[in-house]
Amino acid sequence: MSVSDLSGLNAERATPGARVREVHDSFHGDLLEVSMGPHHPSTHGVFRMIVTLDGETIVKLKPVFGYLHRNHEKLGETVTYLGSMPYTDRLDYLSSMTNNWAYALAVEKLAGQAVPERAEYVRVILAELTRLLNHTCLAGFLMQDCGCSGTPLMYAFREREYILDLFESLSGSRMMCNYQRFGGCRVDPSADWLAGAQKLTDRYGTFLDEFETLLTGNEIIMARTQGVGKLSPELAISAGVTGPMLRATGVNYDLRKVDAYGVYPRFDFRVPLGDHGDVYDRYMIRVLEMRESIKILQQALAGLPAGPIMDPKAKLRSFRPKAGEAYGRIEGPKGEIGFYLLSDGSPNPYRYRIRPPSFINLTVLEDMCLGHTVADAVIILGSVDIVLGEVDR
Amino acid sequence: MLGTGLLQGLGVTAKNFVGSFHDPARLTTIEYPEVKTKLPEAYRNFPFLVTENATDPMGTLRCVACQICEKECPPQCIYIEKSKDKKPDATGKPQLFPAIFAIDTSVCMSCQICVEVCPFDAIKMDQVYEIATTDRFSALLLNREQLAKSNAYYHEIHPTEAAEVDARLAAERKAAEAKAVAAAAAKAAAAAAKLAAPVAPKTPAV
């Protein structure tokens, strides 16, 4: 198309007719390839999508990974079992406590290590605090992706900071907690700490009410997210999608209920399910899960038994599990986080594999984005809830 | 009615905006370089070496260069060379000491596994966090003189933990002393018996 064509178009603007349609048709079928990322605020880190567009509609989307790849699994083979524990913090750095737990659980399965009851309760408390933290952040990020610049994200980060303060005063670090050990937890939470956790739990419902008033009923957000990025339950199951994304499609599968690990069977809570599997449902599931988490926290804090926090028989140094393999998994905030360990009887694992939930949840990214616009792709990616430390490992 | 949700949301932002002027609890930020938050006792940053006596830091290091932390450190940031000779430690027992003890803080990830595995309570986590430097290399590679800090300082930053450690060490020391006294007594008794023994067989021979 030449400049003269355009001038002709301008001349005919007053009476749009056949010529305009003809020019429009000449654009049709020209595909445009756009590289989104790796450095883009909407990609939650260094993640890249090669998007092929027809007009503004996505016809193909290929995610590109590996910008943050450091071969975590190889590292795990070169250090001892204990040495991998601080590295698990750096996987999904928003939820280091659940990563710690998943790894500790896998090693405990491998070595047949018992865990005292108090430690199991503390683990539940920390895992649910992590879930609150992660889902609050996700809601904030998702709204940022939708275009609500700043405000919801800042409210979310304010609350996250209170939870991180708790983590810091218990483990010594805000995000890189390195708190769980094989056979218990590193330090016993003091009465002051438990009082702080209780205070936060009591207050969190009020914050959620405020947050929901701000977002859930907002007409713009509804218009922006409802019906966008629909995922069918069949595809979600086949693609190994787990966590809130799976439950948003209506599949009732929560490892806290299915595997009943730790002391979860003692608590009364419900599993929220979605209907449509769109972005709005994924947001709602997370908000509802936070309400259930508060319920679990109340019960766990009330029922926390006295006793040792570490199994006295647990070994810190020269830890050599028997040869064999074990796969342990828990319900992390992002989905099923699992560790597959293969021991040959030496102090280092022979094979150390992480099942990263957000990496596998990205399998269906293309399916969800097809037929939507680029702006929708941003919020669909936001609703998957990825952390690149875990995707790329 | 369309727009109700929007207006309610605006109400929330208005409440937060106005509230932060009136309610100090809603003010969640501080002016950092001028004001600093109180660090929790458990806060950890980089390791340091505990010395018993601040006037002679190198002479009273608790570290005996056993190299357990060096082996266990996941990112391998500790480097230790044992001394050739022995030198009395704080309790007066002759012990090896680290001739070189270096921590590369650009590699260290503050996981505190070195602290957990140390059987001598010689390495602990520091709380100094304003450690930015313009020299990427030597300023981040700390040697034992830079790492050594007194036990009094340890008490200052981790009071509860330090009190526990001191109590345990005192008990160990006391037990060791008691054992030494008992061993000395036993030795003396044995010597006395030995002294008496040669005399005994002689008497019937006479």
Add this chain to the structure above:
Amino acid sequence: MESPEQIRDRLLARFPGAEISVVTNPGLAAQHSLLLGAAHARAIAEFLRDDPTLRLDQCSNVTGIDWPEKEIVETTNISTPDPANPAAPPTAVEQKTKRLQPGFLEVVYHLYSITHRHGPVIFRLRTGNRTDQATVPSLTPVWRSCEFQEREVFDLFGVTFVGHPDLRRILMWDEFKDHPMRRDYVEPDDYEWEPTPHGAVLEKTKAHYPTPPAPASVAPVKAAAP
């Protein structure tokens, strides 16, 4: 849920001639697995997914394991009875045999059933060797979740999945040679020059950079003022 032995028997009845054996896990977790031959793997996978009592509809985890060639020394006691005196106890001779166990790559699949809420059923596929026969059939057409995970195993271990729709490197860049998760992978020595106290790393860097790039940046460790 059925035990791996029961599943094996049922599979053998359904697929006569298929190579299926149970790999026992000596560890305490006792998660035993099935070793499948490549020929029937795809059909068996579909059967496991669609069988009404198993319904393993979710393939949770796919991972590779590298088993390099290993020399195994076996000690066998050979007792030969004395031909002259059969009543006498046989003389035991210890015989040491060296055997080269061929290397192979293994792909492990962890299956769960969302419908019946059971699992895991673990099965393994093995490649012929680690070089020219490093292929197994792809199970991406059976479970979509294998798509990225099989690409990852291809990238990091070098297992080629026959029938994978889009087999490219996923975590490493396309021009990268070799497979970093293999046990015999040699890491590159082109470290950035750093004044590290560690002998091994320092030697490697020195070998790579015969002369330090910038003398100012490798100033010796200064002793702190007392």
